Amino acid sequence: MKANLSWWEFDHYLSKVDYTIVGGGIVGLSTAIELKEMFPDTKILIVDKKTLPIGASTKNAGFACFGSISEIVDDLDKYGEEVCRKLIKLRWEGLSILKSRIPHVKMRYRDQPGAEVFISKGEAEAFVEKIGVVNDLVADIVHADQCFNVENGKFGVQINNSLEGSLNPQMMMKELELIARNAGVLFLNGVDVFKIDRVNKTLETNLGKMCFQNLIVCTNGFSRKLLPHIDIHPARNQVFITNRVENFNLEHCYHMNKGFVYFREYNGRLLIGGGRDLDLVGETTSMFGTTERIINYLKDIVSNHILQGVDYEITQQWSGILGVGKSKMPVVKKIEDDIVVAIRMGGMGVAVGSIIGKITAAEISSSDNSAHQLYVS
Numbered sequence: 001m002k003a004n005l006s007w008w009e010f011d012h013y014l015s016k017v018d019y020t021i022v023g024g025g026i027v028g029l030s031t032a033i034e035l036k037e038m039f040p041d042t043k044i045l046i047v048d049k050k051t052l053p054i055g056a057s058t059k060n061a062g063f064a065c066f067g068s069i070s071e072i073v074d075d076l077d078k079y080g081e082e083v084c085r086k087l088i089k090l091r092w093e094g095l096s097i098l099k100s101r102i103p104h105v106k107m108r109y110r111d112q113p114g115a116e117v118f119i120s121k122g123e124a125e126a127f128v129e130k131i132g133v134v135n136d137l138v139a140d141i142v143h144a145d146q147c148f149n150v151e152n153g154k155f156g157v158q159i160n161n162s163l164e165g166s167l168n169p170q171m172m173m174k175e176l177e178l179i180a181r182n183a184g185v186l187f188l189n190g191v192d193v194f195k196i197d198r199v200n201k202t203l204e205t206n207l208g209k210m211c212f213q214n215l216i217v218c219t220n221g222f223s224r225k226l227l228p229h230i231d232i233h234p235a236r237n238q239v240f241i242t243n244r245v246e247n248f249n250l251e252h253c254y255h256m257n258k259g260f261v262y263f264r265e266y267n268g269r270l271l272i273g274g275g276r277d278l279d280l281v282g283e284t285t286s287m288f289g290t291t292e293r294i295i296n297y298l299k300d301i302v303s304n305h306i307l308q309g310v311d312y313e314i315t316q317q318w319s320g321i322l323g324v325g326k327s328k329m330p331v332v333k334k335i336e337d338d339i340v341v342a343i344r345m346g347g348m349g350v351a352v353g354s355i356i357g358k359i360t361a362a363e364i365s366s367s368d369n370s371a372h373q374l375y376v377s
């Protein structure tokens with residue numbers, strides 16, 4: 001190692017590590033927690049390239065959602081019933097684990113139905129007709145017959161998913177980190193992994209070479225350089241939040257434009273994000289930043305639909321990087337006996353992150369390779 005580590009430091013962090021996890025987002029943390037529950041005496045180290053996580057887990061919108069109607073209908077068309085149900089089940093089970101792991105108040109979890117808004121009645125009609133089919137599709141997964149319903153809402157016709165919620169992603173991550181630290185998981189930040197040497201079982205990093213026994217790669221939207229053979233690419237999402245607006249309160253978490261735009265209220269502020277469909281090529285990047293074009297597009301939606309005639313200011317704007325691919329199914333894949341990758345969480349990592357952690361922990365600790373075949377790209 002190039003770093004000037006004392007023997008104490010080396011011994012604490014780097015010697016005899018049973019599981020090395022690259023990436024400290026929701027998937028890396030959930031995997032570590034699961035492994036500690038399964039094998040309390042093992043040494044687990046999470047490395048991440050930055051001091052603050054730069055991934056999507058603390059940059060997202062905090063929707064605890066498992067599917068809007070147009071998305072589910074689209075998935076049924078594209079991937080068929082089996083895959084569509086599998087995706088919904090993963091999200092539902094992931095949210096159940098998350099909600100049982102962290103007390104609601106500690107991550108500001110709130111039952112808050114999702115609502116997909118259709119500005120034109122014509123567009124809504126095709127989906128209103130499908131409500132029965134979609135309710136039947138999800139009923140046994142979510143244990144409810146009437147999960148979806150239609151209403152004339154604040155912004156036009158809306159189809160609600162009555163079982164969704166919202167949370168504060170930073171508080172969620174803080175709690176997951178606490179659980180992991182209390183269980184004895186070690187964290188080493190500022191370690192940028194450049195290359196995985198599968199033969200010599202080492203990582204090439206900015207601090208020099210690091211050996212591993214078992215490796216789990218949870219680098220999501222930043223995975224291309226480490227895992228060029230897997231179908232994954234970055235997809236940037238831009239977001240802004242406004243100042244507190246008087247008497248502003250939204251009952252639902254909203255999606256528009258097939259989920260490409262989303263907005264919610266948080267403590268009297270409006271948070272809105274998305275619009276990637278405006279520039280799909282330009283937004284296929286892992287570079288942070290916001291663009292005038294997309295921010296202006298989001299501002300138009302705010303002035304024309306959400307805060308008509310209201311003066312507001314943008315308090316903070318930012319971007320986050322998703323990991324997406326041709327398939328929407330996350331990848332949990334054993335690429336060597338002692339290396340598992342868990343990436344491509346798409347726009348639903350808050351929902352699936354905890355169940356993916358469980359599957360990944362089972363996968364890395366199992367000599368049977370059959371489990372991963374469910375989630376291979």
Ligand SMILES: Cc1cc2nc3c(=O)[nH]c(=O)nc-3n(C[C@H](O)[C@H](O)[C@H](O)COP(=O)(O)OP(=O)(O)OC[C@H]3O[C@@H](n4cnc5c(N)ncnc54)[C@H](O)[C@@H]3O)c2cc1C
Nearest residue numbers: 023025026027049055056057060061063193320348349350
């Ligand atoms: C703007 C936005 C809004 C979203 N809204 C929602 C939502 O409302 N609901 C929802 O369910 N999902 C949402 N998502 C998606 C969700 O946030 C992600 O799917 C989820 O956070 C992915 O978690 P992860 O652990 O896989 O990856 P990440 O959180 O991206 O973590 C990956 C980590 O790997 C580290 N890393 C990467 N490369 C290296 C390397 N070479 N060496 C060392 N470390 C490395 C990074 O620093 C990072 O901390 C949103 C995403 C964005 C960007």
